[in-house]
Structure formats: structure tokens, C-alpha cells
Amino acid sequence: MTLSRRRFLLGAGTLVGACALTDALRPVRAAPGMSMPMKSADRKMPQLTAPKVPLLNPTSLSKFVDALPVPPIARAAGQRTHPAYPGRTLPLYRMQMQAFRSRLHRDLPPTPQWGYNGSSPGPTIQTTRGEPLLIEWANNLPTTHFLPIDHTIHGAEKDKPLVRAVTHVHGARVPAGSDGWPEDWYVPGKSLQYHYPGVQDAATLWYHDHAMGITRLNIYAGLFGAFTVRDAEELALNLPSGDYDLPLMLCDRLIAKDGQLYYPVSDDPSAPWVSECHGNAVLCNGKLYPYFEVEPRRYRLRLVNVANTSFFDLSLSHDHPFQQIASDQGLLTAPLERSHIQLYPAERADVVIDFSGLDGQSLQLRQQSEGILEFRVRDRGGHDTSALPAALRPVPRIDPASAVQHRQLALGEQDDAGGNAMTMLLDGKMWSDPISEKPRQHTTETWSFVNITGDAHPIHLHLVRFQIIDRRPFDLFAWNAHRIVKYTGPAQPPPPHETGWKDTVRADAGMVTRIAMRFDGEPGRYVWHCHFLEHEDNEMMRPYELLPA
Structure with missing residues (x-):
């Protein structure tokens, strides 16, 4: 393998000024003894080569000319029995993975995509704690993939079908057989029925493809959607609801001038995998630079980062604040006023934005300094009966001393x-490799992620929710020489917005990131992995087995 392995086929001429892939390649390796995470500006960029297709310069597009799509609410197709509930029927939803074409922007030709029920994002699935449901995930995709497959990656060998899929609801507490095991993929014309018992607190979850070796391609093609859980405690808070509560699913994509999605590959045709994929434009619910008409009142926006590798640094124009009320796995103890919301891939943040007093004005949601969505506040609206309580939900802290196992796991x-x-x-x-993590049901463990790379990795555990204990810098010399952790500074507790329940944690470079969790759930095989999809697809995913109590 040569240096060309990690070069992207990108056009310098079409990307000048467009910030297309300024962070696209993996950073240089962390220097020994590095105690702080590396920033994007620290990355050294290999030379870029020309793309196979001319790429769109998004600055050439008119901004805020398309209405923001609001995904429809999924409706049950009928009722079915399930052996876990004798004498009872459960609502059955049918979600079909389909190819479709849709305009990402008014001035672009329709873009070929894949989505659930013919859209990306797919319909929003709404559930309530204590109300189990069934979902039939049907693969009605074409038999040929329209994005480049690297057959040297485990699970994507040439003897595997080109198109295969299996759906995972990210953050859901479900039996192992309904979690979307990556090797349980199935081909077009087939389907699987999964059971969701509804045994978790209210939270913003999301569903997406999880097929071994091609997850990065299937999600890039559009296979994702929102999955929201409600409960009586949250409903009693009278937060914005109904039309004033919606998901905002954010991702970046490389888009060709003809509207096609472009996925980068190396210039080694035998091994096209690239370690990261960053786009030249941000899609909000599947649109470039949309606008959204709002009333002068409170709205709840469920922000979800569904990008392959990019993180978002979100803010509002005119220094208007967010009130963050929830993170990955549900409500925080109290609203947090924030000027910026940072989200790594798969992380979520529920925010309340108050548009009252802004009648007839506009406000922009910005990614760094660029406006990606415009809110247009109407001159009038209905009476706002929602509330933003001073207290939301207690989050009892897990005592790390109660853990029966303390695992130390390197990210490399x-x-x-x-x-x-x-x-x-x-x-x-x-x-x-053989399964090495085998926690026991109803026990508490701490996991320490020792990050010896130059990247900050978003690590996701299936089935469980966890709490961040701390992050602490360590000496890479000592690790490389003796595989021991020698700390070089004090432990850093999580900031307030990370003190709630999480299922994805940013493990910074040169740091040990500790989490604590109780393994409640059904025994079986689950997975944990980096949610940089390019990393996940190329071995940065491991099984773990939950043993019976």
C-alpha cells in the first residue's frame, strides 16, 4: 500500500472557497506524550487529486429558497401478535427501503438516493414508554449499489451481494435479535420483523442501516430517520409539542454539479476505502439551505448528527441562545442556555428556541459561520401554551465504585x-476475534477508552445508556513502552451538557475517557463501535456479549 491509499479524488479547482474537505483526511498521528486533543487546524493534508466528476460549488446556489421538509409521522399498518405478549396485539409498522429521486435544492437536478418509504430522512417513528411495537423493515432496494464498494473490507468481500441492509435503532433498548446485528443483513426482496418493547425513558433516537462493511455507503445514500420515545413524565412538563416539535437531521454530502451524490475513493482502484468522508454542503432534513416558517413562540428542535465523519458546531445568528433540554438518551436535569451546540456523529441535542418577540424577522442556524437553515418568523401566531420548566428530570449519578468490572480499552x-x-x-x-467483553446482566461497569490516535472518536455502545465520568490526559511514551496509563494532568469532569444520559461519547485524542453504565437488558450479542462510519466499516467495531444475571 502506498500513500495513494488515503488520497481522495477531489477537484482542487471546484473546491476552492467551498470548504469542501478541509478536514477530510485523517490527522497525523499523535505525538508521544500529547496531552490535549488535536484540532482540525493541526491536521496535515496530503495532496489532493482530481475528481472523476465535477463537484458543485455550493456558494453558487441561492440560499433559503426551498422549504424545510418535515418528515411525516409513521403510521401503523395494522396489528400483529407477538409471543412475548400472549393474548395481545401490537401495532405493526412497515418501513420500506427504496430508491427514489429528490431535489436537494431548487436549482439542482433530482438526486438519486435511497431512503425509507421513499424519502430521506424517512418517516419519524413516534413511540411511548410502555407501548411495545413491531416494525417490518423491508429491503426493496435495487440489486446494484450506486456508490463504490471496497471488497477488501471485512464483510464486503466479492462473494457478498452488492446490496444488503439491516436496520438498527440507535439508542434503543431492545432484545439482541431486534438490534440490527451487522451480519444479519438481507438482500432486496427480503424483510425482517423486529420487536421494540418500549422500556426506556423519553429520548430522541434515530434509525439507520447497519450492514457489515457498507454501513458508510448505505447511510450516505440516505437510509436514516428519526425515532422518538415519549413518556408520561416528559409530557407532564408541557414542553413544545405537535407541530412545534420536530427533528432536524444534519449531514454533509459531496454533491456533483449534475446533482449526483459523490462518495470519495482513494486512487488505488483495488482498495477505494478512505478513512474519513466530509462533504462540501450541509443537508438539513435532506435539503440544501432550506427555510422554515415559524410562529413567534417556542419550538423544540431535535438536532441529530447523521454525518459519516463530520462534527457540527451550531449557533444561531444575532447571538440568539439555544436552551438545551436533552442529550442522547433523554432530558437533562435542567435547561442549559448555550450559544453553541457541538455534535459529533450520532450525538443528539434537543433544544428549545424561543421566537417570541421576533415577529416578521429571520434567524439563521449556522454551521460554524455559515447559515444552513433560515427561520422566518411570522407576524403572528397562535397562543403559546408550552412551558420551559426550570427543572426537567433527575439524573441520578452512577457511583464508579459500584462497578464490578473496570475495563481499559485502547482506540488505535x-x-x-x-x-x-x-x-x-x-x-x-x-x-x-473472540469476544473479550462479557458483562453480566444487571451489573455496573466502567470502560476507559485510551485514545492513542490523532482523532477524537465518537464511541457508541448498543443497548445501554451511560454517564461520562471524566477525561484525563496521559503519557503516550509510557503507553507505547509498557502499555500502562500514566496520567499527565488532572481528570476533567464532563461539562453540564454531557452530564445527562448518553449512548455516544467523544473520546478525545491523547485522553482516557471513562464512562459508567449498568447493563440492564436482555442477554445476547450486541456491538460497540466508533461512529465515524468509515472507521466502523473497517474493523473499528467489536461484539460484546451480555451474560445472564
Whole structure:
């Protein structure tokens, strides 16, 4: 493997001024002893080569000419029995994965995409704690993929069908057989029925494809949607609801001038995998630079980062604040006023924005300094009966001393002789290595992620919710020499917005990130992985087994 392994086929001419992939390539490796995470500006960029297709310069598009799509609410197609509920029927939803074409912007030709029930994002699935449901996930996709497959990646070998899929509801507490095991994929014309018992607190979850070896491609094609859980405690708070409560699913994409999605590949045709994928434009609910008409009142926006690798630094124009009320796995203890919301891939933040007093004005949601969505406040609206309580929901802290197991797990990579990433690894192991993490049901554990790479990795555990204990810098010299953690500074507790329940944590470079969780749920096999999709697809995913109590 040569340096070309990690070069993207990008056009310097079409990307000047468009910020298309300024962070697209993996950073240089962390220097020994590094105690702080590396920033985007610290990354060294290999030379870029020309793309196979001319890419769109998004600055050439008129902004805020398309209405923001609001995904429809999924409706049950009928009722079905389930062996876990004798004498009772459950609502059955049918979600079909389909190819479709849709305009990302008024001035672009329709873009070929894949989505659930013919849209991306797919319909929003709304559930309530204590009300179980069934979903039939049907694969009605074409038999040929329209994005480039790397057959050297485990699980994507040439003997596998080109198109295969299996859906995972991210953040859901479900039986192992309904979690979307990556190797349980199925081909077009087939379907699976999954059971969702509805045994968790209100939270903003999301569903997406999880097929082994091609998750990054299937999600990039559009296979994702929102999945919201409600409960009586949250409803009693009288937060904005109904038409004033909606998901805002954010992702970046590389878009060609002809409207096609472009997925970057290396200039080694035998191994097209690239370690990161960053786009030249941000889609909000599937649109470029949309606008959204709002009333002068409170709205609840459920922000979800569904990008392959990019993180978002979101703010509002005119220094208007967000009131963050929830993170990945539900409500915080109290609203937090914030000027910026940072989200790594798969992270969520529910925010309340108060548009009252802004009648007839506009406000922009910005990614860094660029407006990506315009809110247009109407001159009048209905009476706002919602509330923003001073207290939301208690979040009892897990005592790390109560853990029966303290696991230390390295986040690393395997490079070739030239220092180019070949595979991304969790604790030095491949997906197919024997299962090494076997927690027992109803016990508490702490996991320490020792990040020896130059990236901050968003680590996601299936089934469980957890709490961040702290982050602490360590000495890479000592780790590389003796595989021991020698701390070089004090532990850093999580900031207030990270003190709620989480299912995805940012593990910073040169830091040990500790989390604590109780393994409640049904025994079986689940997975944990980096949610940089390019990393997940190339070995940065491991199974774990929950043993019976």
C-alpha cells in the first residue's frame, strides 16, 4: 500500500472557497506524550487529486429558497401478535427501503438516493414508554449499489451481494435479535420483523442501516430517520409539542454539479476505502439551505448528527441562545442556555428556541459561520401554551465504585509501512476475534477508552445508556513502552451538557475517557463501535456479549 491509499479524488479547482474537505483526511498521528486533543487546524493534508466528476460549488446556489421538509409521522399498518405478549396485539409498522429521486435544492437536478418509504430522512417513528411495537423493515432496494464498494473490507468481500441492509435503532433498548446485528443483513426482496418493547425513558433516537462493511455507503445514500420515545413524565412538563416539535437531521454530502451524490475513493482502484468522508454542503432534513416558517413562540428542535465523519458546531445568528433540554438518551436535569451546540456523529441535542418577540424577522442556524437553515418568523401566531420548566428530570449519578468490572480499552489503528491507515481497531482486535467483553446482566461497569490516535472518536455502545465520568490526559511514551496509563494532568469532569444520559461519547485524542453504565437488558450479542462510519466499516467495531444475571 502506498500513500495513494488515503488520497481522495477531489477537484482542487471546484473546491476552492467551498470548504469542501478541509478536514477530510485523517490527522497525523499523535505525538508521544500529547496531552490535549488535536484540532482540525493541526491536521496535515496530503495532496489532493482530481475528481472523476465535477463537484458543485455550493456558494453558487441561492440560499433559503426551498422549504424545510418535515418528515411525516409513521403510521401503523395494522396489528400483529407477538409471543412475548400472549393474548395481545401490537401495532405493526412497515418501513420500506427504496430508491427514489429528490431535489436537494431548487436549482439542482433530482438526486438519486435511497431512503425509507421513499424519502430521506424517512418517516419519524413516534413511540411511548410502555407501548411495545413491531416494525417490518423491508429491503426493496435495487440489486446494484450506486456508490463504490471496497471488497477488501471485512464483510464486503466479492462473494457478498452488492446490496444488503439491516436496520438498527440507535439508542434503543431492545432484545439482541431486534438490534440490527451487522451480519444479519438481507438482500432486496427480503424483510425482517423486529420487536421494540418500549422500556426506556423519553429520548430522541434515530434509525439507520447497519450492514457489515457498507454501513458508510448505505447511510450516505440516505437510509436514516428519526425515532422518538415519549413518556408520561416528559409530557407532564408541557414542553413544545405537535407541530412545534420536530427533528432536524444534519449531514454533509459531496454533491456533483449534475446533482449526483459523490462518495470519495482513494486512487488505488483495488482498495477505494478512505478513512474519513466530509462533504462540501450541509443537508438539513435532506435539503440544501432550506427555510422554515415559524410562529413567534417556542419550538423544540431535535438536532441529530447523521454525518459519516463530520462534527457540527451550531449557533444561531444575532447571538440568539439555544436552551438545551436533552442529550442522547433523554432530558437533562435542567435547561442549559448555550450559544453553541457541538455534535459529533450520532450525538443528539434537543433544544428549545424561543421566537417570541421576533415577529416578521429571520434567524439563521449556522454551521460554524455559515447559515444552513433560515427561520422566518411570522407576524403572528397562535397562543403559546408550552412551558420551559426550570427543572426537567433527575439524573441520578452512577457511583464508579459500584462497578464490578473496570475495563481499559485502547482506540488505535493499524498502519502500513508508510504510515497510512489500513484498519481502525478497538483494543487491537478485529471484528472476527473472540469476544473479550462479557458483562453480566444487571451489573455496573466502567470502560476507559485510551485514545492513542490523532482523532477524537465518537464511541457508541448498543443497548445501554451511560454517564461520562471524566477525561484525563496521559503519557503516550509510557503507553507505547509498557502499555500502562500514566496520567499527565488532572481528570476533567464532563461539562453540564454531557452530564445527562448518553449512548455516544467523544473520546478525545491523547485522553482516557471513562464512562459508567449498568447493563440492564436482555442477554445476547450486541456491538460497540466508533461512529465515524468509515472507521466502523473497517474493523473499528467489536461484539460484546451480555451474560445472564
